[in-house]
Amino acid sequence: MNSPLANFTADHRTLLAAAAEAAGFADPIAFDPESLLYTLVGNAVRGRFVPLHGAFIRDWDTHGRRYWPGMQYGLRVYTLRGVTFVRAVLGEAANQPTAGYDVFVVDRKDYLKLYRIGLQLSRERTPAEPPVMTAAHRDTLWRNTVDFLAPDNLKRITGYGGRAKRGLLLTGPPGNGKTSACRWIRSEAAQRGWVAKSVTPDDYQAARRSCSPAAAVRELFDAGGRGVVFFDDLDIALRDRDAVKETDDQAVFLSALDGITVTEGVVYVFTTNCPVDLIDPAFRRPGRIDLTLHFPKPDADLRRQLVSRWHLELRTAVGVETVVANTAGMSFAEIDELKNLLVLRFLDSNEWDWAWAQEQFRENRDGLANRRADRTVGFAVSANGKH
Ligand SMILES: Nc1ncnc2c1ncn2[C@@H]1O[C@H](COP(=O)(O)OP(=O)(O)OP(=O)(O)O)[C@@H](O)[C@H]1O
Ligand SMILES: [Mg+2]
Secondary structure (H helix, E strand, O other), rough: OOHHHHHHHHHHHHHHHHHHHOOOOEEEEEOOOOHHHHHHHHHHHEEEOEEEEEEEEEEOOOOOOOOOOOOOEEEEEEEEEOOOEEEEEEEEEEOOOOEEEEEEEEHHHHHHHHHHHHHHHHHOOOOOOOOOHHHHHHHHHHHHHHHHHHHHHHHHHHHHOOOEEEEEEEEEOOOOOOHHHHHHOOOOOOOOOOOOOOEEEHHHHHHHHEEEEEEEEHHHOOOOOEEEEEEEEOHHHHHHHHHOOOOOHHHHHHHHHHOOOOOEEEEEEEEEEOOHHHHHHHHOOOOOEEEEEEEOOOHHHHHHHHHHHHHHHHHHOOOOHHHHHHHHOOOOHHHHHHHHHHHHHHHOOOOOOOHHHHHHHHHHHHHHHHHHHEEEEEEOOEEEEEE
């Protein structure tokens, strides 16, 4: 049968099979990213070109190079947060019902994951607010990330023989803004059209377990362009092996960090709530980590700034100074939880009951601590002798 439909279908099968071969997909699925196209392609790391049946036509269009794959005929491989996908393009196809083909292909096992990543990234395009921190602290973070990556600045740095690469370590006890700061910088980078890549502890573990760990870990550090790579909560790779008796071999991690060649300017941001003295000194040395920023629990002034972001009705009912005085020694996240309890109570009782919120907060926390103490580990036998 030689109907246009049969040809059309056969062409798509050919593209699907070629993409599967190029990227090693066991079960390829074609999709159209529609409104997520710019989000997917704009955030992905552009990989290699692959000819189609031995043929390849490059496209010299200099407009929109970030989104257009740079070819009229062939395949391009991309990776986005550890997921590989392929864009297959046949610019002009005579006697076909459409002007040409532009098909995205992903392995079935990653299909939903890629969709979710696309959705999540598209939500992140809304600008994030900086977390509460001192002006000096915020300035330092800004100068070492966004200002550092500004094209003019990088040109001057590299012109004088400086490095286009920077490493930042954000430390501090849980719930004081490390991840929030990353979210803010990520959104600023994304708005400038720079790469904003996140490497999760799972990504790292998967790379370590892969058949060529050194190459896979190196790949994690590859931003594929100007931008920021975030390693949030990567304690396992950062800890001092002698102090904590970790079995993880940091050599792979450290040599990947050293070995990466950066041409366009990259900032690596690592976060951990592991105390600084437990972090591998080899990791912290200049050239790997250029700056450590500590995120401590907030003092009265920072607590006041946090509360001043609360809804006016809450602030007026409870009083900013009362909250500031009653929350000494708490983390930002804990103060946030107090506010949350206050609001929930208001919805129930129509009253702003600060004393209740504090009491409930203590109860929840103590309850949690007790439950932790009671918790049996493993397959405990219950009182009636049953499992
Ligand atoms: N500096 C801050 N300003 C405003 N809100 C904050 C700040 N720090 C924490 N919070 C609140 O607490 C929540 C948790 O904070 P975040 O995830 O940034 O903590 P973290 O330092 O990364 O903690 P962890 O070490 O547990 O990963 C945030 O979503 C936010 O609501
Ligand atoms: Mg965090």
